[in-house]
Amino acid sequence: MVTQEEKYRRFMALHARERAFVMPNPWDAGSARLLAHLGFEALATTSAGLAFSLGRRDSAADLSRDDILANAKAIVEATDLPVSADLENGFGDLPEDCALTIRLAIEAGLVGGSIEDATGRPDDPIYGFDAAVERVRAAAEARAGKPFILTARSENFLWGRPDLADTIRRLQAFSEAGADVLYAPGLPDIEAIATVCRAVDKPVNVVMGLQGENYSVTALERAGVRRISVGGSFARAALSGLKQAAEEVLTEGTFNYERVDGSEAERLTVPPKR
Structure with a gap:
């Protein structure tokens, strides 16, 4: 069995190398095992x-903190890969809430996780600058000395605040507060992504399949990106396949939808006996 410390060291090494890596987002143990079988080097959870x-x-x-962490634990236990979790906004407004979430994430076997600066309140969607920084600082202190990579997220572009200067200011402050990886989902184009990468001193994560134009791994790597996730887009792709198959049966009365056979599905999702 691969230990949490070993997974952490492997995860650290992925961020330290020159080329970018893709960290896809399974939503349960079966999808995690399939992605591991295909050769991905690390996984991330997806709340979506x-x-x-x-x-x-x-x-x-x-989705409560218990829901998120129970799902993350199932994914952690499904493979030997490093797993990072989408930990929302830490499940509370206070820095102490973020710290508790990080401690519980480590107990669940995770070797990484993200804290965002979105409040979850549409009328006041983003925490003020000082509060956002203190929340990241508390999360960083909670994982000090533990095998855990902290990602700090600036959510401006997802909440109708397309302010690149403020986003960069926040990411820089999150880095100073102790974050290991920086992330601003929803950036509008490759130029904005490159600008963020040049402006910060920590590895940058971007998400593809969220909104707007998609870029290749090579293009993102050239822009300075170190880590690429897919958010809920693989889960949406799976739902799209299910929808298309069901619609074919309902509207055409045929069963020609694409599928793997039972033995292949089992091979992809069930670990071999040891």
Whole structure:
């Protein structure tokens, strides 16, 4: 069995190398095993994918900290790969809430996780600058000396605040507060991504499949990106395949949809006996 410390060292090494790596987002143990089988080197959870699978909204009101961490633990236990988690906004407004979430994430076997500066309140969507920085600082202190890579997220562009200067200011402050990886989902184009990468001193994560134009791994790597995730887009792709198959049966009365056979599905999702 690969230990948490060994997974952490492997995760650290991925961030330290010159080329970018893709860290896809499974939503359960089976999808995690499939992605590991295909050769990905690390995984991340997705609150959106989990929400789709449970028939809930992707929000703190519908997905509790216990829900998120139970799902993350199942994914951690499904493979020997390093797993980082989408930890929302730390499940509370206070820095202490973020610190508790990080400690519980480490107990669940995770070797990474993200804290965002979105409040979850549409009328006041982003924490003030000072509060956002203190929340990251508390999360960083909670994982000090532990095998855990902290990602800090600036959510401006997801909440109708397309202010690149403020986003960079926040990411720089998050880095100074102790974050190991920086992340601003929803940046509008490759030029903005490159600008962020040049402006900060820590590895940058970007998400593809979220909105707007998609760029290749090579293009993102040239822009300075170190880590690429896919958010809930793989889960949406899976739902799209299910929808197309169901619509074919309902509208055409045929069963020609693409699929793997049972033995292949088992090979991709069930670990071999030891």
